[in-house]
Amino acid sequence: MTRVLRVYRIPFSTNVERVSLAFAHKGLDVEWEDVDPGNRSPVERVSGQPLVPALVHDGRVVADSTVILRYLEDLQPEPPLFPRDEARRAELDVFLDWFNRVWKRPPNEIEAERAKTEPDAARIDELVRELTGSLELFEAMLAGRDYLFDDFSAADCAAFPFLKYGLIFDEADTEEFHLVLREHLALDGRYPRLEAWIGRVDAHPRA
Ligand SMILES: N[C@@H](CCC(=O)N[C@@H](CS)C(=O)NCC(=O)O)C(=O)O
Structure with a gap:
C-alpha cells in the first residue's frame, strides 16, 4: 500500500x-x-x-x-480540470472521447501506412487532409476564449501535447508519430488563435 x-x-x-x-x-x-x-x-x-x-x-x-x-x-477536486456543471462536463467527456478515438486515428494510420513496404499514397493524402482539416476546428473552438472549454481544463491537457507539434518541436524527439504530427500540423502563421493557445498552455507548469 x-x-x-x-x-x-x-x-x-x-x-x-x-x-x-x-x-x-x-x-x-x-x-x-x-x-x-x-x-x-x-x-x-x-x-x-x-x-x-x-x-x-x-x-x-x-x-x-x-x-x-x-x-x-x-x-483532488480543486482546482478543477472538469466543469462542475453536469451538461458542460458531459460536453467535455464527448470532446475527450472524440479526441482519443477520432482525432488520433489519422496520425496513427499515417504512421502505420508509412511503415509499410509499399505505402498507399492516396490513403495517406486522405488521412493528411483529415488531420490538417482539424486545425480549422480548433481555431474555431478558440474564438472568444483562451482555452478549449473557457477555463483551463482536461481538454487542454489532452489536446495540447499533440497539437503543440504544429509549433514546438524538440530536435531530439525522433519518434515517428511525432514526426507525422510535426509535418502535418504545421501552423505556418495561418491559425493565430491556436498559435496563441499553444503558447498559453505551454506556459503552464508540468509536474
Ligand atoms: N490510451 C493510452 C495510450 C497510451 C500510449 O499510447 N502511450 C504511448 C506513449 S505516448 C506508449 O506507451 N507507446 C508505446 C508503444 O506504443 O509501444 C493513454 O491515453 O494513455
Missing part, C-alpha cells in the same frame, strides 16, 4: 505530458518512474499492459491518460 502517486513514463510521451500538466495544475506531487522505451517489462509487471502513463496509487493501478485525469479529479 502506498500513498505516493507513482507514474511510469518514457521520454517525449504525449500521453504522459497530459497527466504531467494535470498533476502540476492540481499541485499534486508525482514520483516518476522512468522506463526504457525499448523495455516495457516494469510497466507490464505493474499494470499488465505496456503503455505509459500508468499510475500506481494506494494499491490501485490506473492505466490510460484520460482515466488518470479523471482519477486525479476525484482525488
Whole structure:
C-alpha cells in the first residue's frame, strides 16, 4: 500500500505530458518512474499492459491518460480540470472521447501506412487532409476564449501535447508519430488563435 502517486513514463510521451500538466495544475506531487522505451517489462509487471502513463496509487493501478485525469479529479477536486456543471462536463467527456478515438486515428494510420513496404499514397493524402482539416476546428473552438472549454481544463491537457507539434518541436524527439504530427500540423502563421493557445498552455507548469 502506498500513498505516493507513482507514474511510469518514457521520454517525449504525449500521453504522459497530459497527466504531467494535470498533476502540476492540481499541485499534486508525482514520483516518476522512468522506463526504457525499448523495455516495457516494469510497466507490464505493474499494470499488465505496456503503455505509459500508468499510475500506481494506494494499491490501485490506473492505466490510460484520460482515466488518470479523471482519477486525479476525484482525488483532488480543486482546482478543477472538469466543469462542475453536469451538461458542460458531459460536453467535455464527448470532446475527450472524440479526441482519443477520432482525432488520433489519422496520425496513427499515417504512421502505420508509412511503415509499410509499399505505402498507399492516396490513403495517406486522405488521412493528411483529415488531420490538417482539424486545425480549422480548433481555431474555431478558440474564438472568444483562451482555452478549449473557457477555463483551463482536461481538454487542454489532452489536446495540447499533440497539437503543440504544429509549433514546438524538440530536435531530439525522433519518434515517428511525432514526426507525422510535426509535418502535418504545421501552423505556418495561418491559425493565430491556436498559435496563441499553444503558447498559453505551454506556459503552464508540468509536474
Ligand atoms: N490510451 C493510452 C495510450 C497510451 C500510449 O499510447 N502511450 C504511448 C506513449 S505516448 C506508449 O506507451 N507507446 C508505446 C508503444 O506504443 O509501444 C493513454 O491515453 O494513455
